[in-house]
Every structure is written in structure tokens, then in C-alpha cells.
Amino acid sequence: DAGVIQSPRHEVTEMGQEVTLRCKPISGHDYLFWYRQTMMRGLELLIYFNNNVPIDDSGMPEDRFSAKMPNASFSTLKIQPSEPRDSAVYFCASSSGVWDRQHTDTQYFGPGTRLTVL
Amino acid sequence: QKEVEQNSGPLSVPEGAIASLNCTYSDRVSQSFFWYRQYSGKSPELIMSIYSNGDKEDGRFTAQLNKASQYVSLLIRDSQPSDSATYLCAVNAAYDYKLSFGAGTTVTVRA
Numbered sequence: 001d002a003g004v005i006q007s008p009r010h011e012v013t014e015m016g017q018e019v020t021l022r023c024k025p026i027s028g029h030d031y032l033f034w035y036r037q038t039m040m041r042g043l044e045l046l047i048y049f050n051n052n053v054p055i056d057d058s059g060m061p062e063d064r065f066s067a068k069m070p071n072a073s074f075s076t077l078k079i080q081p082s083e084p085r086d087s088a089v090y091f092c093a094s095s096s097g098v099w100d101r102q103h104t105d106t107q108y109f110g111p112g113t114r115l116t117v118l
Numbered sequence: 119q120k121e122v123e124q125n126s127g128p129l130s131v132p133e134g135a136i137a138s139l140n141c142t143y144s145d146r147v148s149q150s151f152f153w154y155r156q157y158s159g160k161s162p163e164l165i166m167s168i169y170s171n172g173d174k175e176d177g178r179f180t181a182q183l184n185k186a187s188q189y190v191s192l193l194i195r196d197s198q199p200s201d202s203a204t205y206l207c208a209v210n211a212a213y214d215y216k217l218s219f220g221a222g223t224t225v226t227v228r229a
Binding site: 031042043045048050055056091095097105106107108110111112 | 162163215218222
């Protein structure tokens with residue numbers, strides 16, 4: 001499997017513009033997670049989906065952020081309008097949702113999208 | 119979200135030495151614990167998970183869990199320059215798919 005695929009890998013935009021980040025989870029994985037990583041706040045969970053349905057969006061910072069998962073193989077995270085403080089690396093991760101004997105469900109991360117908002 | 123604290127770095131160790139990383143968590147319902155390794159500019163990669171109290175060994179890595187003390191650690195034996203990375207501790211509650219991450223500890227292995 002190719003792993004989790006994210007695009008674009010880098011995005012530079014100007015304040016006020018709309019930004020759309022894309023993610024393709026590992027085939028067969030039922031859970032998809034969007035994270036944001038900054039030096040100041042570390043790795044934060046923004047939202048996660050189960051079988052394309054948003055389960056918990058309590059980490060979404062504000063209404064400018066929205067996420068969708070129209071099907072099992074595609075998800076988007078949209079920021080509109082973007083602000084300089086949104087500059088971060090955004091990771092998508094997926095997991096099978098099947099707990100192993102160690103009571104763990106491994107999340108596999110994509111390569112991330114480095115977003116810079118000028 | 120649960121609060122996860124990691125010992126502040128950076129941690130510098132000579133090649134061949136043991137690197138010891140510590141993590142404490144505040145939520146007693148936390149049940150599964152993970153150590154992710156993140157190389158600079160790359161994504162986190164799971165290297166160890168632990169659920170039961172005690173030690174779990176995988177190659178040069180040993181995870182130690184003490185739920186009574188709400189403490190989990192990672193030992194890297196015979197440290198190699200390729201172990202130079204940031205190590206993230208993560209926890210979740212039973213059958214909770216949300217992971218809470220610590221800030222990470224950066225390890226540098228000196229040749």
C-alpha cells in the first residue's frame with residue numbers, strides 16, 4: 001500500500017485566501033484524523049472521521065476551518081479565509097479501527113502539508 | 119483532552135549509550151500508550167505501544183509503564199546517530215480513537 005497520501009506537500013498563500021488540503025487514507029482504514037503541528041502547540045488533533053462521518057471536531061480552532069469526507073478514500077480540510085497564524089504542518093492519519101491484543105489501533109501518518117500564510 | 123507531559127529536551131547522548139525519555143499523563147482513564155519517532159521534516163512514525171504495566175521490549179527499544187504513577191518511559195539502548203529525532207509520547211483511553219500527544223523530546227546522538 002502507498003500509505004496515507006496528502007497534497008499539496010507545500011502551500012504558500014496570502015492572508016484571506018482559501019486553502020484546501022487533501023488526504024487519501026490507506027485503503028480499508030475506517031478512521032481518518034486531521035492534525036496540526038506547530039512549534040508552540042505541538043501536535044493537535046483537529047477532527048476525526050469514522051466511516052466518513054465526523055465523530056469529534058472539538059479540536060477545530062474556529063469556523064474558518066471545515067473538513068469533509070465525501071467517500072472512504074478522500075478527505076479535505078479547508079481554511080477560509082486563511083490567516084498567518086494558520087501557518088503550520090497539517091497531517092492526515094488513518095487507522096483500521098481494529099484493536100489488537102495490545103489494545104492499540106495504530107495511526108499511520110501521511111507526509112504532511114506545510115502551509116505558510118503570508 | 120488529556121494532558122501529556124514529556125521531559126524537556128534536547129537530550130544529547132553519546133553513541134552507544136542509553137537514552138531515557140519520560141512521559142507523564144494526567145488522566146487516569148488513559149489506557150494505551152504510544153511512542154512515536156519524528157525525524158526533522160518528516161511525519162510521526164509509531165515505534166512502540168504499551169498497554170500493560172511493566173516493560174515491553176522491541177529490539178533496542180524498551181517501553182516501561184506504571185499506571186499507578188501515571189508514568190511511561192522509553193529507553194533506547196546502544197543509541198545510534200540514526201536515533202536522532204524527536205520522540206512523541208501519546209495516550210488514549212480505552213477504545214477511544216483520540217490520541218493526546220506530548221510536546222516531544224528531541225534526542226541527539228553524538229558520534
